[in-house]
Amino acid sequence: MAKQGKKYLEASKLVDRTKMHDVNEAIELVKKTATAKFDETVEAHIKLGVDSRHADQQVRGAIVLPHGTGKTARxxxxxxxxxxxxxxxxxxxxxxxxxxxxxxxxxxxxxxxxxxxxxxxxxxxxxxxxxxxxxxxxxxxxxxxxxxxxxxxxxxxxxGKVEYRLDKTNIIHVPIGKASFEEVKLAENFRTLMEAIVKAKPAAAKGQYLKSITLTNTMGPGIKVSPTKVTE
Structure with a gap:
């Protein structure tokens, strides 16, 4: 396993990996742990309780984030x-x-x-x-x-339109902005994305739909968001 850099280890100390955070806490932490010399991308990783191998359990769509992603797509x-x-x-x-x-x-x-x-x-x-x-x-x-x-x-x-789709492990990975964004803008982008994913829930999905949600920046540790608090 590669040795983690000093900055990553310092950032990790700020994060309690066992704790579930509400959206605002998670975004505050994701900004605090962005210590790279470049403007890091903030990503949401959402694991869903569906099986992407079945056509009737696919989750896919696109959404325009209110504040864009901080990157102009080519x-x-x-x-x-x-x-x-x-x-x-x-x-x-x-x-x-x-x-x-x-x-x-x-x-x-x-x-x-x-x-x-x-x-x-x-x-x-x-x-x-x-x-x-x-x-x-x-x-x-x-x-x-x-x-x-x-x-x-x-x-x-x-x-700032982004596509969301399940990967083979039933996780959606979507950029929601840059670490330099104001917290309120990252939170609005995140909530817009989550509302779209919740609305896209397939009728065939059974049990808990939002399994886990993690926010990360490019170089930092993952921060867990409580699935019950995403729309608050």
Missing amino acids: VLVFAKGDKATEAEKAGADFVGAEDMVDKIQKENWFDFDVIVATPDMMGLVGRLGRVLGPKGLMPNPKSGTVTFEVGKAVNEIKA
Whole structure:
């Protein structure tokens, strides 16, 4: 096991790993334990009482965080004609079709964070499934990234829209801002995300839905949030 750095160990002393915190306490601690020289990302990790192997227990969607993530996403749009022009006007970083497929396949190019595609382009994008799928980059109608409203999609992503989806261990990982954000802004972003996840609860989910919630910053220890206090 790698030796933990001095700053991490100092930060760990501030955190009681057995204690469940309310949202405000957790956010205060996550800011206090962010001691790196760069502006650390604050992430929420939410374990759900569902089984992601079953289609009727999937939890997936997208939400615009009221205060953004502190990072402007680089957007690649697959579109042609008027829709390509619309995407460019909305501020898409890259717009194209076959040329972009070639670039990704031949150059192993991934200088983007989100892909938006018009529905008629999905046959083309599907060719990249094997490389985009494992990276979580495949566009999806549920997250609003397969749409003819490309301008709106690009604007929302640039404004701080984040996608939430279960990984194989039934955990959702979502950035909710930066350590430099005011506590109240991090709390509002977190609550907005949690409301969306609670609303997205599948009818097939049985038992406790919110199993555990942890807030972390890039370099610091995890801070547990009480699942019963997330909407307070």
